[in-house]
Amino acid sequence: MREVVIVDSVRTGLAKSFRGKFNQTRPDDMAAHCVNALLERNDIDPASVEDCIVGAGSNEGAQGYNIGRNVAVLSRLGTGTAGMTLNRFCSSGLQAIAIAANQIASGCSDIIVAGGVESISLTMKSVNTDHLINPLLKQQTPGIYYTMGQTAEVVARRYGVSREAQDRYSLQSQIRTAQAQAAGLFNDEIVPMAVKYRVEDKNTGEVQILDGVVDRDDCNRPDTTYESLAGLKPVFAEDGSVTAGNSSQLSDGASMTLVMSLEKALQLGLKPKAFFRGFTVAGCEPDEMGIGPVFSVPKLLKAKGLQVADIDLWELNEAFASQCLYSRDRLEIDNDKYNVNGGSISIGHPFGMTGSRQIGHLVRELQRRNLRYGIVTMCVGGGMGATGLFEAVC
Helix, strand or coil: CCCCEEEEECCCCCCCCCCCCCCCCCHHHHHHHHHHHHHHHHHCCHCCCCCCEEEEECCCHCCCHHHHHHCCCEEEECCCEEEEECEEEEEEHHHHHHHHHHHHCCCCCCCCEEEEEEEEEHHHHCCCCCCCCHHHHHHHHHHCCCCHHHHHHHHHHHHCHHHHHHHHHHHHHHHHHHHHHHHHCCCCCCCEEEEEEEEEECCCCCEEEEEEEEECCCCCCCCCCCHHCCCCCCCCCCCCCCCCCCEEEEEEEEEEEEEEEHHHHHHCCCCCCEEEEEEEECCCCCHHHHHHHHHHHHHHHHHHHHHHHHCCCCCCCCEHHHHHHHHHHHHHCCHHHCECCCHHHHHHHHHHHHHHHHHHHHHHHHHHCCCCCCEEEEEEEEEEEEEEEEEEEE
């Protein structure tokens, strides 16, 4: 098996869904923008890229058809590059990169662009629910149709994760992201994108289409306090503990990653950021889908002969504070190595895009801190965990 490397990874800034600056921007345009930036930044001949693999959490509407192929044709890659689309919900971007890496490791490809995209603004306004529920499956395993918020409440109650703990965790995420933004730690990842966006006056109903640029993440709330979080009402259960403040933020964005064989990267004179070292998935009970990493992380570590203590940095997707707290503590992850610059609660969570964003940030942070191993892991709707292992290139 050949060595596989992450050469580069870029993304858009993240904009709040529905009211942010990406509310009129197509997801294939966002992803193609990232692909073009990868080609330009790394001086890659578009004809040398063999596949374009794109994950999305919802494969309908603006993200329907085969968005991976559409992105290839829409970008500078053109019709000569193949394309595919996949869906493993929130881990779709991570899964896309794992598929690319395995394709390269097997010797069948040398250069692939892979990642994820999500326009919640354009896909969640009207969802096709025709024949959505399988009555037999619902009777057999009702939790598979729970909303993600409902599963977060299940985790909080089942494992005793208090409201206070969730809110204090979320405050930590907001503070870490604010500090990282102020220090410019996300700047190298983000490729600014000019857009047109819709603004509606709440009082008059007047609608304007304005010009703008998305060049940073706009979901962080640097003025967040514990008191402001504690004052929010539960969203998913009247007597619950999961609020808008301790949940990930709905947002739009894209992230694409340049994956190569080590041999090809060196031949082209490129400096890879990290080695791809492995990927696993595991299943768990659907009604507690948020604890998926508790199952997928040990599986990958065992396969690679590593322990939790061997991992220098962790990126565990912050779908909800309740599942993050349980997973982090159950796995005995050091909080100082964990989501060091915040996560989806403070940065935003475009479902299919997040895994690729996490990889792009992790490999940069490993290099900044001169560390070796990093893990990206996340829970997945339906009751799954997905985990990827990366090793920094010294």
